Amino acid sequence: MQRISIDPITRLEGHGKVEIFLNEAGDVANAYFQIPELRGFERFCVGRPVEEMPILTNRICGVCPEAHHMAAAKAGDAVYHVDPPPTAKKLRELLYSAFYVTDHTTHFYALGGPDFIMGPTAPVAERNILGVIHKVGLEIGGKVIQARKYGHTVIEMIGGRKVHPCTSIPGGLTKGITEEQRKEIEQMGRWAVEFAQFSLKLFDDIVLGNQAYVDLVVGDTYSHRTYYMGMVDANKHVNFYDGQISIVAPDGERIGMYDPRDYTDWIAEHVEPWTYLKFPYLKKIGWKGFVDGKDSGVYCATPLSRLNAADGMATPRAQEEYERFYATLVTEEAKRYTATGDTKVVHHRLATHWARLVELLYAAERWVELATDPEITSPQIHTVPQETPTEGVGCVEAPRGTLTHHYWTDERGILTSVNLIVGTTNNYAPITMSIKKAAQQLIQHGTVVTEGLLNQIEMAFRAYDPCFGCATHSLPGQMPLEVIIRDATGNTVDVLHQHC
Amino acid sequence: MMEMRSANHCHSTEDGIPKPRILIIGLGNPLLGDDGFGWQVASRVECALQEQSKTIGEGETRSSMVKPTSSAVVEVERLAVGGLRLMEELIGYDAAILIDAITLGQQPVGSLSIHSLESLPTYPIGHLYSAHDTTLQMALQMGRDLVTKLPDTVWVIGVEVVPTFIFSENLTPSVMAAVPCAVQMVLEKLHQMIEEVL
Numbered sequence: 174m175q176r177i178s179i180d181p182i183t184r185l186e187g188h189g190k191v192e193i194f195l196n197e198a199g200d201v202a203n204a205y206f207q208i209p210e211l212r213g214f215e216r217f218c219v220g221r222p223v224e225e226m227p228i229l230t231n232r233i234c235g236v237c238p239e240a241h242h243m244a245a246a247k248a249g250d251a252v253y254h255v256d257p258p259p260t261a262k263k264l265r266e267l268l269y270s271a272f273y274v275t276d277h278t279t280h281f282y283a284l285g286g287p288d289f290i291m292g293p294t295a296p297v298a299e300r301n302i303l304g305v306i307h308k309v310g311l312e313i314g315g316k317v318i319q320a321r322k323y324g325h326t327v328i329e330m331i332g333g334r335k336v337h338p339c340t341s342i343p344g345g346l347t348k349g350i351t352e353e354q355r356k357e358i359e360q361m362g363r364w365a366v367e368f369a370q371f372s373l374k375l376f377d378d379i380v381l382g383n384q385a386y387v388d389l390v391v392g393d394t395y396s397h398r399t400y401y402m403g404m405v406d407a408n409k410h411v412n413f414y415d416g417q418i419s420i421v422a423p424d425g426e427r428i429g430m431y432d433p434r435d436y437t438d439w440i441a442e443h444v445e446p447w448t449y450l451k452f453p454y455l456k457k458i459g460w461k462g463f464v465d466g467k468d469s470g471v472y473c474a475t476p477l478s479r480l481n482a483a484d485g486m487a488t489p490r491a492q493e494e495y496e497r498f499y500a501t502l503v504t505e506e507a508k509r510y511t512a513t514g515d516t517k518v519v520h521h522r523l524a525t526h527w528a529r530l531v532e533l534l535y536a537a538e539r540w541v542e543l544a545t546d547p548e549i550t551s552p553q554i555h556t557v558p559q560e561t562p563t564e565g566v567g568c569v570e571a572p573r574g575t576l577t578h579h580y581w582t583d584e585r586g587i588l589t590s591v592n593l594i595v596g597t598t599n600n601y602a603p604i605t606m607s608i609k610k611a612a613q614q615l616i617q618h619g620t621v622v623t624e625g626l627l628n629q630i631e632m633a634f635r636a637y638d639p640c641f642g643c644a645t646h647s648l649p650g651q652m653p654l655e656v657i658i659r660d661a662t663g664n665t666v667d668v669l670h671q672h673c
Numbered sequence: 674m675m676e677m678r679s680a681n682h683c684h685s686t687e688d689g690i691p692k693p694r695i696l697i698i699g700l701g702n703p704l705l706g707d708d709g710f711g712w713q714v715a716s717r718v719e720c721a722l723q724e725q726s727k728t729i730g731e732g733e734t735r736s737s738m739v740k741p742t743s744s745a746v747v748e749v750e751r752l753a754v755g756g757l758r759l760m761e762e763l764i765g766y767d768a769a770i771l772i773d774a775i776t777l778g779q780q781p782v783g784s785l786s787i788h789s790l791e792s793l794p795t796y797p798i799g800h801l802y803s804a805h806d807t808t809l810q811m812a813l814q815m816g817r818d819l820v821t822k823l824p825d826t827v828w829v830i831g832v833e834v835v836p837t838f839i840f841s842e843n844l845t846p847s848v849m850a851a852v853p854c855a856v857q858m859v860l861e862k863l864h865q866m867i868e869e870v871l
Contacts, residue, residue: 217704217840232704232753279757283807302757302807303815314819321761336752 191630193612199619204609205447206601206634215591223252223562223586227341230578230593238337239272239328240571240596241578243414246341248578251434251565252586253343253558260551261345266414267358267543268331268338269569273413273536274365275324276572277476277529280638281372282317285526289380293389293629300628309375320368323361327540330354343562345555355550362540366490369534373494376530381501390523391502394614395633398423398465398520399603400455400472403479404570405430410487411479411535413570419482420455423467425518427482428457433568436577440594441470443602452602453594463606471606474574474599475637476528481518486531488538494531498524522607525636529572562586571596573638597639607633692744693767695866696824697859699751700759700773706841707834707848711772712751714830714855718772719749721860745867760812760823768826768866770859774848775831782833783847785855787862790827826866830858 196202214233218226226245231238243265250257257265283302290308291300298304306314325335330350332338340347350358380386389395405419406412417430420439431439442451443460454460458470465471472478486492502519519528543549562585567578574596581590611633699715701708752762763769771790780786790810807815809827816823832851844852 213840232702283757301811303811306815306818311818314815318761318819321757336754
């Protein structure tokens with residue numbers, strides 16, 4: 174059996190390794206996505222006060238500390254059985270909306286965008302954000318930096334720190350905002366709405382305006398028929414901060430909605446011998462292996478999943494884009510898979526980049542909505558906990574998927590147990606499936622591996638925006654991409670390197 | 674006189690003349706064992722500079738390591754970011770020193786090394802790279818293309834580590850032993866940079 178190794182993966186948070194095993198005919202037999210898991214966090218937390226968790230957990234990950242901060246804060250509320258005042262919830266969601274704008278902007282322009290704007294087969298030295306701004310225009314770079322700057326400013330105003338927020342505590346927040354700050358936040362939010370619309374227009378022009386890219390997006394190589402998960406509000410519209418978890422089947426049927434605290438009724442974890450990380454799946458459907466279909470419990474939790482799992486967006490411009498998204502991408506072929514001949518589900522994984530931009534617009538609009546809410550400057554930002562702490566679950570939609578924190582404490586609020594299901598973990602099985610499928614279709618009969626070809630395999634998981642581990646650990650000083658090809662006896666026949 | 678500031682303070686001026694700004698950043702995750710090296714060094718550097726600033730202000734003995742030959746604003750920060758986010762932190766500064774845990778694989782664990790940023794490769798080393806966006810070098814190039822004020826000089830002081838994936842607030846003994854020397858290296862480099870910037 175031949176073996177192709179991609180190690181580590183470029184532009185992927187943390188470092189992972191893809192191994193592709195070929196059979197003697199030169200076709201892909203198996204593909205494995207292996208990652209080093211950060212270990213011992215639960216044990217690290219036990220014995221600490223639960224109110225420390227919003228500070229502690231946001232250091233798990235250097236990419237989305239705001240998501241861990243929010244999930245931990247909500248879990249802290251639940252542990253103390255306390256309901257924060259409306260203003261505290263709105264301020265948290267406002268911070269979170271600004272975070273989404275920065276995060277989705279960065280992914281589109283620095284990670285996903287280069288594949289389309291520069292092209293999947295462009296030299297790797299050009300397939301990055303520098304290539305993007307030089308091709309599309311320097312002003313694009315300025316807008317990206319501006320969007321991030323505004324997001325960071327709001328996060329610091331509400332979260333107290335520019336990188337790792339520290340103001341959420343059980344029962345609410347430690348500080349509110351002034352009217353002067355509110356005005357500034359509103360002004361920045363209105364700019365962010367325009368920027369999100371600009372980004373969607375850019376996607377239209379560059380991706381949807383190029384038939385080759387459209388074919389790539391809607392082609393079978395990057396499609397999977399899995400279940401989808403996402404948080405929705407009372408109207409079943411996408412919500413990042415609070416709500417129930419909606420699950421839809423591959424044919425679009427909603428099979429249920431659950432309160433985050435009931436997650437163990439819905440989610441179970443499968444173990445494979447070749448990786449430390451577990452594979453979450455839908456308990457009611459069951460684990461049937463790394464396979465598509467309604468009988469397989471594999472689910473996905475991404476921007477695309479959130480749109481699939483919801484009935485719409487809660488803001489007007491994002492709703493327009495949501496409708497355009499489905500009007501464009503739900504194909505007649507997809508409808509044939511359903512009992513009723515109709516569906517509202519998109520399975521094309523590369524469409525996740527478009528879905529992310531729809532969410533970007535929603536986040537920006539929500540930012541403005543909350544900044545103009547009459548209650549947002551109220552001094553009522555904290556409810557003092559009165560009850561004995563016990564156990565609680567906090568859940569938010571991290572940009573990379575549904576994030577669940579579950580804490581148990583003694584009567585003093587000292588942690589006795591911790592369980593986390595992080596965003597990307599939800600997607601471990603579908604990522605593995607996508608890599609294998611892309612590899613199977615792009616490497617056949619011993620086809621010579623080229624840099625562009627390997628990047629297209631990477632594109633299969635880059636759409637998920639995977640974030641294993643974090644930016645907060647040392648990375649090995651080795652090539653960002655190394656390809657080892659072995660013959661059927663395991664001997665190395667070629668080694669290819671790719672630089673960022 | 675060298676002026677010690679916490680990060681994020683406004684650009685200081687004296688007689689209307691902007692003072693050069695130098696940023697020292699300890700990079701890493703303080704919860705992830707040896708990855709917290711940069712934070713520990715930065716904290717000690719901050720203490721040393723505060724002490725020195727105080728003694729200079731009182732007209733007492735100056736530090737042997739940092740000779741405040743002229744005016745400069747030195748700020749110390751501890752961060753767990755890379756790529757674009759790290760570049761954004763450097764906007765507005767004239768020079769910077771980054772302290773990080775790195776894995777070059779050429780020296781024993783605990784070995785210290787100093788590099789100009791330009792001399793380092795643009796693939797993952799410590800926190801100079803965020804796989805979520807880009808390398809610091811590329812981010813700085815982007816910033817300069819956008820005519821953003823960024824440091825002309827960036828030095829990286831690194832300690833060799835074995836990457837860890839187990840949460841801990843403690844450094845391993847060999848990395849811990851390198852902390853005092855790293856503090857001295859930062860202070861020496863800082864003094865050199867002040868003279869060069871001025």
